[in-house]
Amino acid sequence: MADLVRKRNDELARILHQLGWSPERLAREVNAVLPVGMAISSTAPYKWRDRGMVPRSPHDQTVCEVLGRSVGIAVTYEQLWGRMGSHRGAKMLSPRLLTDPWTAGTAQTALHEAGADGAPVRLTDLFRGDELEQAARHWASPPPPVTGGEGALRIAPEQLADLRLSYESKQRLERAYGGGLILDLAKAELAMVGKLLELGSYDEPLGRELYGAASRLARLVGWANYDMGNDAAAQRAFVAALRAAHVSGDPRLGVGVVGCLAVQATYNPGGRGLDPVAMLSTALRAAEGVLTPRERALQLGRIARAHGRKGEQISAEAVAERAFRVLADVEGHAQERADLEGMVGEGYLLLGEHGQARSLLLAAIDSLSVERARAKALLMVRLADSYRRTGERAEAERTADRARSLAAGMQSARVARALRDFDTAMRAEA
Template identity: 30%
Template sequence: MASTTRRPKPPNDALARMIDKCAGASHKSLAHRVNQLAVEAGLTTTYTHTSIANWCRRGMVPDWPVPRLLAQAIGERLGRPVQLAEIGMADAQTPDAAVGLDFPRDPADAVRAATSFWSSVNRRDFLTGSSFAVASFTTPVTRWLVSPADDRADHRGGARVGQADLDELRAAADEARRWDSKYGGGSWKANSVTDCLQHRAAPLLSGTFSDDVGRELFSVTAELSRLAGWTAFDVGQHEVAQRHFIQALRLARAGGDVQLGCYVLTTMAMQALLRGFPNEAIDMTQGAFARASGRAAPRVLAFTKLIEARAHARDDNAKAAASALAASELLLDRARDRVDEPAWIDFYHHARLSADAAEVFRDLQKPKESLAWNAQAAAMQPGVFTRSVGMRLAIVGTAHLQAADLDQGLALGNQAVDILARVQSSRALDYVRELNAALAPWRREPAVRDFVHRIRSELGIAA
């Protein structure tokens, strides 16, 4: 019998080239970062520099979702999103590839799509996806802009849904928001939102309810789905976050809640801009604003303009960013009486605008304007908004570094680490990474070396 010989796979030259572009990134440091990302996704891996070498030289492909984690680790080094094709692993496939990405036109189909997603989202093989594809937003955004509200929301099915059921879901959403702000998206209480969606909201959506009750049911469920997406996004689970946002947008449409749909779409835009797609974020915020004008409270529209400003800043368009900020401020002035405002937008006020404006001008490399806006922002209490305080310290610290004030930049950076070491939020750590990058001119300073060692040991941030 003739013997057969397994042909070795060719080297993965694409991966090797991408690693070469990461100045100073060793195989050891990349393996360490992949292991960190795996832990965040609920996995335990023990990759080493030898693993990276095998993927490059022998063309080996690790099990899913490691290709996505590797692309993310390289993207962090390059400062931009990296696709699987760029690292020679385009054929790596994720299970349940389409679950949660549907935006059905029919409300009944929308309920089935959402509940199918919720039943799968807690499976470990699905949760590990950490990539983000902005193209997946195209159909949902288009269909919501065409028709942001369904005609009817009544349903005849199982047990009758009553006000007590709605109150329970609203209480769950309120509690999740508080815990997320204080402890970050990785807290056990924030993550319980997905269980609430699967075990409480899903059965109610199959029940019997009138049009009025149905609209409120769909709206509060959309709010819960947006919260689940936000907490997933906060801990770096970008793919699952994206799917929660899509379902939230569809459920807001089912409830005829245009202003909640506007808020969800604005949140989706925020994810897009923070994942490196500012132009798409601009389109999404401008579309949300145009569609919801006259149908949403001024404070809701003001927040949409704020995120538009942040997207323009990431796109390095200072004039457009300043214009959007001014529009947001004018809308906030109109919202002072807080009449007919949803509870989920009560966080946005002039102090929050000032704090975000500091980030806008930091992104525009205008430290003087950034620090001036920060001076207008009210002091925030760490016990209430722990994550936000830590991120703001890192933002302002970076602005001081842009202004060549090393001492103040380091002082604020250390304060940020004090706070963020207690918060489970990969998004917050991105702000520390940005501060770390701004320290480049002072790498030889002893105090800078101490800070770099501290963020490596306490936060797991590579130098």
């Protein structure tokens, strides 16, 4: 009965107005991509727009995809339907995802859920900060025995090499074009690796490497979900990645996943009380002497930015100085340094120190390669917002236009949301 309450979907109305589409036009576009027998009526979009009704799966996601392609920037489930109050499609995954024993078997269960093509998970399904902190401590404990490995499919080192190459290619695509481009592919590959763990034949060393491959893929699924604004689904994929990293016995993988959770808690509501500084600092101490300079600098940059979010300028500057020192004597890390400049620049922007923020953001934007287009576009929007806040509207608009041009067609809800927030702030000031 909740769907009968009149509650206009302002976001859907705004996008239709931007495209110049009538509800009938939306119905035609949706029906053009739906399988035979699943067509909607021409009046259905009126109910979505004017009465706040939420279509059932797969129509809900199809509408997002159709509008995203037409607008040129991703339209996410949470953006379009998340505020409408219907609980259709919401799927609560295992409530014991954090509390189940940290064994190889439960890691396989978590990986299966992360790779499943289930209904959207809503923001109300986010974990609490204390729950995540408790889970994040497990990765540093001794790894459990690798069980299984007695199936019919013989796993060889060559398959692991292929999985690593596939992961790296998807990661490059995600960094250039956004999480929406590779999310379904990464989930499908994660499901495949889950099948290899379940049905494969492998000894313990090879099994731990296979869990490591699964951890990387689950982390990529989580990051792509985060980039698309699916915070709860991202969190669950990160926890699956953490469980697989624990079984793999590689602490570097665990620190990388904790770093992703810290990023989510810094900028999004994904923390629910989580302190990203404390959690990631603890992870770094536990992995002392294990991380490469690149990995250590990345996590320190994330800590510095989180200090900026908390308004702790002295701590932010001290951690940033440590991060730059880590990379100072290492050659061939131009992109890593650009990443670090961008994160520290964002930290200064959060502190309101626009002069220091701009010099770092400009250096990062200038150095980031075309393969890092998503990060570059996001930093351009941050820079444009800095100009807006200090009253330099012409420069703000020029910088935002550059970001908009770079982000055209990019499947990144983070970039789309940042541009939308910037435009809203500019209109409000005008």
